[in-house]
Amino acid sequence: MNSIIIDDEQTARVIIQQLCTHAEDLTVVKDFPNAIQAIKFLNQNDIDLIFLDIHMPDFTGFDFIQTLKNPPKIILTTSDRNFAAEAFEYECIVDYLVKPITLPRFLKAIQKAESFSPSEAVIPETTTPIANTNDENDLYINIDRRLIKIDIPSIYLVEAKGDYITLKTDTKNYTVHSTLKKIEEKLPDDLFLKIHRSYVINVKKIIDIEDNSVLIAKDVIPVSRSNRPELMKRLNLL
Amino acid sequence: MITEKPNITYIENLAAGSKDFKQQLIDIMKKEFPQERTVFIHNYKSNKLLDAADNVHKLKHKIGMFGFEDGYQVAVDFENELKGEKNSLYSEFMLILDAIEDFLKTL
Numbered sequence: 001m002n003s004i005i006i007d008d009e010q011t012a013r014v015i016i017q018q019l020c021t022h023a024e025d026l027t028v029v030k031d032f033p034n035a036i037q038a039i040k041f042l043n044q045n046d047i048d049l050i051f052l053d054i055h056m057p058d059f060t061g062f063d064f065i066q067t068l069k070n071p072p073k074i075i076l077t078t079s080d081r082n083f084a085a086e087a088f089e090y091e092c093i094v095d096y097l098v099k100p101i102t103l104p105r106f107l108k109a110i111q112k113a114e115s116f117s118p119s120e121a122v123i124p125e126t127t128t129p130i131a132n133t134n135d136e137n138d139l140y141i142n143i144d145r146r147l148i149k150i151d152i153p154s155i156y157l158v159e160a161k162g163d164y165i166t167l168k169t170d171t172k173n174y175t176v177h178s179t180l181k182k183i184e185e186k187l188p189d190d191l192f193l194k195i196h197r198s199y200v201i202n203v204k205k206i207i208d209i210e211d212n213s214v215l216i217a218k219d220v221i222p223v224s225r226s227n228r229p230e231l232m233k234r235l236n237l238l
Numbered sequence: 239m240i241t242e243k244p245n246i247t248y249i250e251n252l253a254a255g256s257k258d259f260k261q262q263l264i265d266i267m268k269k270e271f272p273q274e275r276t277v278f279i280h281n282y283k284s285n286k287l288l289d290a291a292d293n294v295h296k297l298k299h300k301i302g303m304f305g306f307e308d309g310y311q312v313a314v315d316f317e318n319e320l321k322g323e324k325n326s327l328y329s330e331f332m333l334i335l336d337a338i339e340d341f342l343k344t345l
Contacts, residue, residue, distance in 0.1 A: 009270070009296060009299065010266050010270055011263065011266050011267055011270055011299065011300065011303075012299060014262065014263055014266055015252060015263070018252055018253075018259055018263075019252070022254075055292070055295055055296075057292070079295055079296070079298045079299050079302075080295065099298075099299045099302065100248055100299060100302045100303045102248075102251070103251070103252070103254075
């Protein structure tokens with residue numbers, strides 16, 4: 001089996017490589033410190049097995065799985081026991097290894113991988129968060145296992161609704177499973193501003209401001225008292 | 239107060255007699271652990287407790303690798319505490335990090 005390792009911790013990648021030397025017919029083709037690099041690689045290479053860390057910044061292991069149209073076998077590696085139930089909702093997941101990983105437990109997982117055939121479990125059709133990107137004007141969001149590119153300046157409003165956020169652009173709206181805090185980190189400060197605990201706006205798209213609300217496109221958005229001074233600072237007032 | 243002391247039993251088992259691998263892994267941890275520790279302390283002192291919880295999550299792996307069992311559970315509990323924006327286990331957690339830092343200097 002040809003495999004790759006995805007883990008943001010170098011120690012973990014080296015350990016898995018070492019563990020793989022004890023398994024017959026298992027080759028580590030490449031290892032990656034993040035999922036985005038691995039996606040690019042998988043677009044051009046066939047792989048039988050992925051060792052995948054769940055807990056990575058920006059793009060988690062679960063986010064990654066949902067980008068794959070035909071996922072290979074996956075062994076999850078994690079320092080968290082709490083994701084086991086969620087992990088086995090995915091038909092491609094062979095096993096779930098808790099770090100630090102011991103050799104006997106690792107070899108058991110490899111045995112499982114060798115005889116593994118996908119169950120009839122269903123890959124969730126949910127939407128998931130946001131990927132980082134090389135172009136500072138692009139934001140990739142994961143919807144139904146597709147990474148969709150959005151031109152950041154075209155976003156005029158981000159609205160939080162429970163565990164989801166809606167990104168409103170000039171042409172289309174997108175709802176993804178994420179938080180306002182997470183998307184704020186992806187948007188340029190000079191263009192976007194949080195004006196309420198549930199809203200981030202593109203200040204270039206403001207049409208007018210009245211009392212404690214902002215008109216942006218066709219949406220009237222409340223401005224909280226604590227965020228109003230920062231908004232006023234950003235305006236080029238006559 | 240912690241009673242456990244770090245050890246390299248796990249690393250030696252993993253190395254299975256390979257001195258090169260053992261040294262490679264120790265060298266990586268000597269580089270990676272202080273960075274992870276520094277980032278954690280920075281986030282904690284900046285009151286970014288959710289980010290600090292992520293850092294603790296990552297540090298748990300190395301805490302487990304150095305043979306801490308009670309210490310690993312402290313890290314698990316502290317990570318959960320930080321997610322709830324509490325911090326009563328900070329001092330105890332720092333003792334574990336300090337013990338690992340001192341131990342790494344001897345390797």
